[in-house]
Amino acid sequence: MRLKKITIIVIALLSLFLPMPLAAFDLNSKVQLHGFISQGYLDSSGNNFLSDSLDGTFAFNEIGVNLNARITNRLRLGGQLLSRKMGGYGDNHIRLDWGLADYRFQDWAGVRLGKVKIPMGLYNTERDSDFLRPMIFLPQSIYDETRRDTWLAHWGGEIYGNVAIDAFGDFDYKLFYGRIKYEGDSIYHDSTLTNINKRLADNRQSPHPDPLLPPRINQCDRDNDYLYGASLIYSPPIDNLRLGISYASQKDTSYGDGVKIGEYITNSYFVLSLEYAWRKLFFSAEYAENDRRQTLYDVTTFDGPNQAWYTMLTYCATERLSFSVVYDEYWKDKHSKDDSVHASGRYNSTPWRKDWGFGVRYDATENWTIKGEWHTVDGTALLLDFFNPEGTERYWQYGAVKVSFNF
Amino acid sequence: MRKPLKIFVMLLLMLSCAHGSCLAAEIILVVNHDNTLAGITARAAELIFLSKKTEWTQGEHIHVVVNNDPEAYAAFCREILRKTPLQYLLYRKKMLFNGSGIPPLVMDTDEEVKNFIAATRDAIGFISKDSLDPRVKQLVIL
Numbered sequence: 168m169r170l171k172k173i174t175i176i177v178i179a180l181l182s183l184f185l186p187m188p189l190a191a192f193d194l195n196s197k198v199q200l201h202g203f204i205s206q207g208y209l210d211s212s213g214n215n216f217l218s219d220s221l222d223g224t225f226a227f228n229e230i231g232v233n234l235n236a237r238i239t240n241r242l243r244l245g246g247q248l249l250s251r252k253m254g255g256y257g258d259n260h261i262r263l264d265w266g267l268a269d270y271r272f273q274d275w276a277g278v279r280l281g282k283v284k285i286p287m288g289l290y291n292t293e294r295d296s297d298f299l300r301p302m303i304f305l306p307q308s309i310y311d312e313t314r315r316d317t318w319l320a321h322w323g324g325e326i327y328g329n330v331a332i333d334a335f336g337d338f339d340y341k342l343f344y345g346r347i348k349y350e351g352d353s354i355y356h357d358s359t360l361t362n363i364n365k366r367l368a369d370n371r372q373s374p375h376p377d378p379l380l381p382p383r384i385n386q387c388d389r390d391n392d393y394l395y396g397a398s399l400i401y402s403p404p405i406d407n408l409r410l411g412i413s414y415a416s417q418k419d420t421s422y423g424d425g426v427k428i429g430e431y432i433t434n435s436y437f438v439l440s441l442e443y444a445w446r447k448l449f450f451s452a453e454y455a456e457n458d459r460r461q462t463l464y465d466v467t468t469f470d471g472p473n474q475a476w477y478t479m480l481t482y483c484a485t486e487r488l489s490f491s492v493v494y495d496e497y498w499k500d501k502h503s504k505d506d507s508v509h510a511s512g513r514y515n516s517t518p519w520r521k522d523w524g525f526g527v528r529y530d531a532t533e534n535w536t537i538k539g540e541w542h543t544v545d546g547t548a549l550l551l552d553f554f555n556p557e558g559t560e561r562y563w564q565y566g567a568v569k570v571s572f573n574f
Numbered sequence: 575m576r577k578p579l580k581i582f583v584m585l586l587l588m589l590s591c592a593h594g595s596c597l598a599a600e601i602i603l604v605v606n607h608d609n610t611l612a613g614i615t616a617r618a619a620e621l622i623f624l625s626k627k628t629e630w631t632q633g634e635h636i637h638v639v640v641n642n643d644p645e646a647y648a649a650f651c652r653e654i655l656r657k658t659p660l661q662y663l664l665y666r667k668k669m670l671f672n673g674s675g676i677p678p679l680v681m682d683t684d685e686e687v688k689n690f691i692a693a694t695r696d697a698i699g700f701i702s703k704d705s706l707d708p709r710v711k712q713l714v715i716l
Contacts, residue, residue, distance in 0.1 A: 199670070199676055201670055201671070203671070231671070233670065233671065233673075235670070235676045237676055240628075240635035241635075243675070243676060245673060245676075246673075247671070247673065265672075265673040267673060269675070271628065273629075274626065274627055274628055274629065279673075283673070284672055284673055284674075292672040292673070292674070293668050293671060293672045295671070296667070296668075296671040296672070298667070299664055299667060299668050299671065329621075329626040329627075331617075331621055331626065331627065333615075333617060337621065337626060339626075404617075406656040407656065407657065407661075444657070444658075444661065483658065483660075486658060486659060486660055487660075530660065533663060573667065573671075
């Protein structure tokens with residue numbers, strides 16, 4: 168605990184008194200130390216979002232420090248420590264965000280081993296660094312913040328490279344395989360435990376309860392059996408255009424009080440991506456489907472693809488000031504857009520999420536960024552019952568401001 | 575007005591008087607005199623500064639240096655990368671913070687860039703055309 172506080176204080180002091188450029192901590196061309204710190208405020212009306220946000224919360228921060236060392240021209244070692252707080256979660260515990268050995272045989276072939284970011288969509292690998300994107304929140308349909316703890320990095324490896332063909336542009340590819348290590352203190356973990364116990368409570372109260380099911384469980388664990396996938400980003404010979412496709416498949420096994428109780432299988436999850444910058448405009452759009460199946464106590468709780476897509480337009484009024492607008496849409500079940508049953512067993516009459524967001528970003532210096540945004544949402548998909556035990560409202564809003572410093 | 579909307583509107587008002595600037599300069603690519611290359615395509619230069627091409631034709635590792643002089647940097651981003659200065663800065667930071675690589679070295683002036691390149695056989699950088707001197711060799715963009 169003491170170490171955690173000291174680390175936070177040291178980084179906070181660095182951020183206040185040492186406004187240095189990107190390279191200021193480059194000890195030499197072979198060793199680089201960098202970091203960031205951000206503090207936000209989150210508020211909402213209608214529903215709690217990610218925390219007890221109806222009352223507004225400052226429990227919304229991230230601190231990261233990374234060290235990279237070029238051992239040889241082909242071999243690099245690096246890692247980043249991250250501490251974050253989102254409402255009651257994270258609690259600024261320090262954990263390894265990514266840490267790897269990277270060996271580049273040629274420009275078109277390299278390998279990274281260790282804890283490696285999962286390259287889904289254009290932006291999953293940079294989710295922890297708020298200052299790298301136009302708005303505070305990435306579109307939730309594809310970059311669901313409640314899964315951030317569990318869908319960011321895997322232990323394993325990836326083969327990667329860049330293939331450049333003069334007349335056709337270049338291709339960045341990644342092939343990855345590994346396992347996700349689920350933390351026991353994530354939002355997703357606690358939400359899952361709550362949902363399972365609600366289902367067990369429903370069983371107890373049903374006219375014909377299954378006698379083989381326990382009345383409740385006190386502990387749930389989730390192991391990832393495997394994760395594999397690929398991503399390809401194509402940069403054609405058109406300035407600032409990127410097209411991407413990424414794919415993943417995974418299998419998880421769930422345990423309740425040490426006994427296997429179910430499985431979660433992602434049969435196929437794909438994201439199609441487009442990003443284009445033209446003059447003062449920056450446009451991005453992504454479309455995704457996640458075909459997944461979950462079983463719990465031999466009952467299939469859902470089976471089929473969801474559907475997610477968004478478009479975002481950013482106007483850079485000046486080099487430092489930009490305005491963004493995003494429309495983000497999510498459907499829990501691509502093939503059935505009517506009522507559905509939530510993972511907790513609760514009936515959900517609005518299993519969609521249609522989010523209009525408006526944001527502003529101001530880069531005061533190369534190192535300081537301030538952002539603000541406001542969203543108005545129709546639908547309650549992706550909202551956790553966990554944060555809204557009294558039920559949810561169909562129409563709701565949320566907004567945030569955040570200040571970030573990086574060096 | 576609802577709470578999140580109030581916060582957003584207040585922030586907009588706070589930032590409404592922000593200004594930017596536009597700088598112009600002519601820049602050239604420079605390498606060490608021992609580099610046998612006389613010219614390079616704009617596409618190859620772009621790949622090098624985006625860290626997608628890391629080796630010269632003979633296999634030597636390319637040591638890239640970014641010139642942070644505001645005029646030279648803005649001109650380089652516009653003419654070679656066809657990005658805004660902020661876009662290129664964020665590109666390099668992404669590489670750093672998502673674990674995919676170490677971005678190029680950054681130096682603050684033409685003088686620092688020329689000294690580094692004069693001392694580093696496989697280096698490449700960019701400087702203002704006016705400051706070219708015998709310490710470094712201009713690399714023609716084909």
